Amino acid sequence: MRKALLMTLAMVLVASSAFASDAAAPAVAAVGPTAAWATAIGMALAAGLCGLGQGMGLKAACEGTARNPEAGGKLTVTLILGLAFIESLAIYALVVNLILLFVKPLGA
Amino acid sequence: MLAVLVQKIDAMLYRRGFALGDARRLMRNQMLLGTLGSVAAVLVTGFSTWGFSFAAGALLISINFWWLSKAAQELVRVRQGAMFTLLMLFYGRLLLTGAAIALLIVWFGASAFGLLAGLSTVVVNATLWGILQIRHKVPNVGNGKEA
Numbered sequence: 001m002r003k004a005l006l007m008t009l010a011m012v013l014v015a016s017s018a019f020a021s022d023a024a025a026p027a028v029a030a031v032g033p034t035a036a037w038a039t040a041i042g043m044a045l046a047a048g049l050c051g052l053g054q055g056m057g058l059k060a061a062c063e064g065t066a067r068n069p070e071a072g073g074k075l076t077v078t079l080i081l082g083l084a085f086i087e088s089l090a091i092y093a094l095v096v097n098l099i100l101l102f103v104k105p106l107g108a
Numbered sequence: 109m110l111a112v113l114v115q116k117i118d119a120m121l122y123r124r125g126f127a128l129g130d131a132r133r134l135m136r137n138q139m140l141l142g143t144l145g146s147v148a149a150v151l152v153t154g155f156s157t158w159g160f161s162f163a164a165g166a167l168l169i170s171i172n173f174w175w176l177s178k179a180a181q182e183l184v185r186v187r188q189g190a191m192f193t194l195l196m197l198f199y200g201r202l203l204l205t206g207a208a209i210a211l212l213i214v215w216f217g218a219s220a221f222g223l224l225a226g227l228s229t230v231v232v233n234a235t236l237w238g239i240l241q242i243r244h245k246v247p248n249v250g251n252g253k254e255a
Contacts, residue, residue, distance in 0.1 A: 058194050065184050077130040080180045081234045088231050094206050099220045
């Protein structure tokens, strides 16, 4: 079920970009909306999945601290490192999306 | 000179709520890496846009990291509502960071790649920290003649 859903999503995304680059002249104009859709979907996926990752990391750290309070310090530092890595991923995605939107490396 | 600076930064961080030693050292390393990297980038590139973009990215991610590490130290001890608070803080930070980066790119014409390099200082800091921790944990292997 999940595979079929992912395949459908991938096909829809590929098809929309293929349709966007169908004709030569309108293709340049169509890069704008396509880039807007791509950035919106990209940022939604990045923010959602990074939030999920941070939540799972915090859950594990809380459980670990509850089981072994003496290891709380080490767990906190590991948690901070993990959260920083995850957050930097989200910020990278944000910058790439902003580049797509404002710097427009694809034209238009 | 550097030792005095490190001591002063450590004392300031302790006063600001970084009670955990390792978290304090991590934040201090980030501050030093961001500052030294920014100065080097601005000087090496001859006060170019790239250098200032690097500095802006480093400053932005250092503020972000400060907020994150302070929140993480508190959240581990919270028993209820930690997940919701973490998510709200994460999305709040992301929103503010996004607004700041968009302003920098669109209005101030900052170099996107300079910003990316500046934002990467936290990844470099965390990776260096991890490598140093692994190196400290590696036991000394003897030559078999100790016994």
